[in-house]
Amino acid sequence: MCLSIPSKVVSVDREKNSAVVDTMGVKREAGLDLMEEGSVNIDDYVLIHIGFVMNKIDEEDALESLKVYHEILAKMDEEERSRVVLEDDNCENRGAP
Amino acid sequence: MSELKLKDLYDGFRDPATIRMLAAQIGEEAKALHEPLRIMEVCGGHTHTIMKYGLPQLLPDNIDFIHGPGCPVCIMPKERIDHAIALARMEDTILVTLGDMIRVPGSQSSLAAERAAGRDIRPLYTPMDALKIAKENPDKRVVFFAIGFETTTPMTAALLHAVVTQKVDNLYFHINHVLVPPAIDAIMSDGQAKINAFIGPSHVSVITGAKIYAPLPQKYGTPVVVCGFEPVDVMQGILMAVRQQKEGRAELEIEYSRSVTMEGNVKAQQLIDMYLQPRSHFRWRGIGDIPDSALELRDEFAYLDAEKVFAEVLPTEPIDDHKLCICGTILKGLAKPMECKVFGTACTPNSPLGSCMVSSEGACNAYYRYAGVLG
Ligand code: SF4
Numbered sequence A: 001m002c003l004s005i006p007s008k009v010v011s012v013d014r015e016k017n018s019a020v021v022d023t024m025g026v027k028r029e030a031g032l033d034l035m036e037e038g039s040v041n042i043d044d045y046v047l048i049h050i051g052f053v054m055n056k057i058d059e060e061d062a063l064e065s066l067k068v069y070h071e072i073l074a075k076m077d078e079e080e081r082s083r084v085v086l087e088d089d090n091c092e093n094r095g096a097p
Numbered sequence B: 001m002s003e004l005k006l007k008d009l010y011d012g013f014r015d016p017a018t019i020r021m022l023a024a025q026i027g028e029e030a031k032a033l034h035e036p037l038r039i040m041e042v043c044g045g046h047t048h049t050i051m052k053y054g055l056p057q058l059l060p061d062n063i064d065f066i067h068g069p070g071c072p073v074c075i076m077p078k079e080r081i082d083h084a085i086a087l088a089r090m091e092d093t094i095l096v097t098l099g100d101m102i103r104v105p106g107s108q109s110s111l112a113a114e115r116a117a118g119r120d121i122r123p124l125y126t127p128m129d130a131l132k133i134a135k136e137n138p139d140k141r142v143v144f145f146a147i148g149f150e151t152t153t154p155m156t157a158a159l160l161h162a163v164v165t166q167k168v169d170n171l172y173f174h175i176n177h178v179l180v181p182p183a184i185d186a187i188m189s190d191g192q193a194k195i196n197a198f199i200g201p202s203h204v205s206v207i208t209g210a211k212i213y214a215p216l217p218q219k220y221g222t223p224v225v226v227c228g229f230e231p232v233d234v235m236q237g238i239l240m241a242v243r244q245q246k247e248g249r250a251e252l253e254i255e256y257s258r259s260v261t262m263e264g265n266v267k268a269q270q271l272i273d274m275y276l277q278p279r280s281h282f283r284w285r286g287i288g289d290i291p292d293s294a295l296e297l298r299d300e301f302a303y304l305d306a307e308k309v310f311a312e313v314l315p316t317e318p319i320d321d322h323k324l325c326i327c328g329t330i331l332k333g334l335a336k337p338m339e340c341k342v343f344g345t346a347c348t349p350n351s352p353l354g355s356c357m358v359s360s361e362g363a364c365n366a367y368y369r370y371a372g373v374l375g
């Protein structure tokens, strides 16, 4: 399902035009190709789709949904958590409008 | 269910009390409907939620669901999968694509079978990995079999941008990006479809904006509600559609405003426009040929277009689904999956005869899996 767990921007590499984001403790790189230059900064909350930042979201909304996911993921170990997080991002059907 | 998935865990967070309360409210307000409300859910994600939680059973008889085209994997006609296979069979070629596409059968084979037979076929986590693979294999050609609805298209455009600006010369594109509004038009246009309301998915309108649904209310006099994926969201969306119908309104409304805007991501839309143009027509598995319903590479990038560069190896015959398959009729709301003669017998998720059985978001597949829930 399109749960779209919010990710927090940890660092931005302007040269590579990419960011490292933290999705519930899982760190990964995401392209900034779809975002206006300079619009994504450290500590912003974003949604990721197949390796790209697709938009920014409101901090308040992000924290609220993260609370729910945290409760779920607290019950999992490290490896399982990272599998589940990556799987959520990678729903092949998310191309639906 | 053996494997733990986030979506299963999330089930604990749907609230049965809220769902029941909404159901009661809908039941009450639906009494005032002048005609039955037949709602098409455009996205397979909604089909999934609706079937999984047995929402049809909670709703009054005068509200019915019609399941939409499903997902980008379901609507891929067999001849396009045959293209991918033909490309993968070329000498010194690596075929790369996203996820599920690998399992889906074409007319003779599937990418999975081809991979087992030794072809170099790789699933990608992100399209950008195709660039890495191309750079690491300068003596091979890499073909990216690009799939997806509107939201996945900009990622392909971003890859195209990288290939063009970095002058990578061994990466080609086979573009299968399709557009949903023309498919809805095709379903509605012959006037037979019994659909009088739509619900559209929320998060995923992040790229296109809700505006892609804007023409529907005027054109067909139908309410459109963009809503989230949890059962509570879907029920809320249905209530909004009921109210519109009752009050004689046909409008575009957003149930779930978080991160959905009318405009969407303009930069992403511009990037698409730079590299891709409307394709004069595309055959949708289960629906048929639809004008302007897909994208292709712009003429100036024809040198990257696998369909042009490798035209001689690609089959050109359209291949239809089994003639007993009634997916097209199901999509119009004129039949339910159980009415298909081969449903659950000759046609199952493991050996689908038609598009609606292919992925978990297809209508027949969802009915098959949740048949117990439906009783
Ligand atoms: S893509 Fe479709 S099926 Fe996948 S999560 Fe999003 S809405 Fe659901």
Ligand code: SF4
Binding pocket: B322, B324, B325, B326, B327, B330, B337, B340, B341, B342, B343, B344, B347, B348, B352, B353, B354, B355, B356, B357, B364
């Ligand atoms: S059950 Fe199979 S053959 Fe029948 S309509 Fe569905 S997909 Fe087509």
